[in-house]
Amino acid sequence: MRKGLILGFVGNNPKHARRLPDDAFGQLIRGNVPLGYRTVLTGIEGNFEMGCAAATLRLRGEGLKIKLHIAITQGKYKTYLRYKRDNLRLSEAHRIIEQADKVEIIEGKTPLEAERLRDRHIVDKSDLLFYYSTQLRDDFRNKFISYYLEQQHPRKNVCDLSDKSGRAFVAKEASLRYMRERDLVVMANSIDKIYLQDWLAPDTDELRKYFRAPKETAVVLLRDTGVCDPKLLPLRVFFYALSNSVITNLALPEKCWRESREYFDTFQNILRIIRLTRAHNIEIPDFNIFDFPRYGEIMRRIFQYQELK
Structure with missing residues (x-):
């Protein structure tokens, strides 16, 4: 580093x-x-x-x-x-x-x-x-x-930072860079009753309460104790991102949940890309985590590369 x-x-x-x-x-x-x-x-x-x-x-x-x-x-x-x-x-x-x-x-x-x-x-x-x-x-x-x-x-x-969620994206990028530089394996982990397999959440209802109160969840995950624990980085920055994004200001809880769920899916795509590229030693020199529309294209390139092998 x-x-x-x-x-x-x-x-x-x-x-x-x-x-x-x-x-x-x-x-x-x-x-x-x-x-x-x-x-x-x-x-x-x-x-x-x-x-x-x-x-x-x-x-x-x-x-x-x-x-x-x-x-x-x-x-x-x-x-x-x-x-x-x-x-x-x-x-x-x-x-x-x-x-x-x-x-x-x-x-x-x-x-x-x-x-x-x-x-x-x-x-x-x-x-x-x-x-x-x-x-x-x-x-x-x-x-x-x-x-x-x-x-x-x-x-x-x-x-x-004129974008309300600007801080969130930088926090996310910083954490992902931390994982890449230290070659950390994206692992499953638990926080209270949140259980993620490779940072994927199959049980939607289990996570709903945390999405409805992202600021409170972010506070817990951003405490100084254990703040550098690499196993907590992906989840803690996601809730930090969510708590600072415009979607948390929406009036309808159900709409907030639906859009925040999509936001979480996008976040998981970043982790999938990093995990797959590391596992198959694939280099993507122009990869920029802020370029959300290209995630689908990058994933297709990775799978095509695997098929060629």
Whole structure:
């Protein structure tokens, strides 16, 4: 497993948009530390980046082995130095600068160019990137970030947090990567009365109550004790995904159950692909777990490969 990976956070969280809860930053950061991420890289522009920086400092203070790197423009850093020199009251952003493990100063010919180069720096340096994109006409910064990712980093491991279920997909991807890198066998396991054979659930009624209360189930599975147990990873991230997805906000319980069941079936397809490719030593170089429509095609390719053998 690679170590010293960088977890990036970049973009604005518009005032009217659904704000990411403070504890969600902690979950995203803490959950990726076992996967080799040791540094958080972000800016200090707006609530999203400030919240990320504050959460990193809090976790570092609690003993988590994580470093905070801040990317700021030269103009903003000069403002901080002036406040220090004149003994003025420091803002929250200034206090974060003082506590960061490293401050990366970005220069540009103009203030706007420096801001663009700062965002590009965070995107380029990050191994896993969380960002915001919106459809607002005047949201030029986030549109630039989305465009830059599309043009320069089409295969980068990213997650758009403007999607309500964005955190869920990254948590899922992180867990699956953990299993692949450690060559873990997908095994059957039990949690209370949940019994899964190769992480498949034949008894629908047995699981229904857990789907109706995914947030409560996720809380149990996301407790710090045993959080790195590889046998629990697939199931715990599924309920974490489900608890953060839009389907849990539906009013009709039966509709929520039906759609969440489909969501679970999709999740199982990912595990089937990983298990089969490992068992038959099949390489799928362009496999991307976010590409849900291709699951059926990939499964057909695997079965065709088996028939040829």
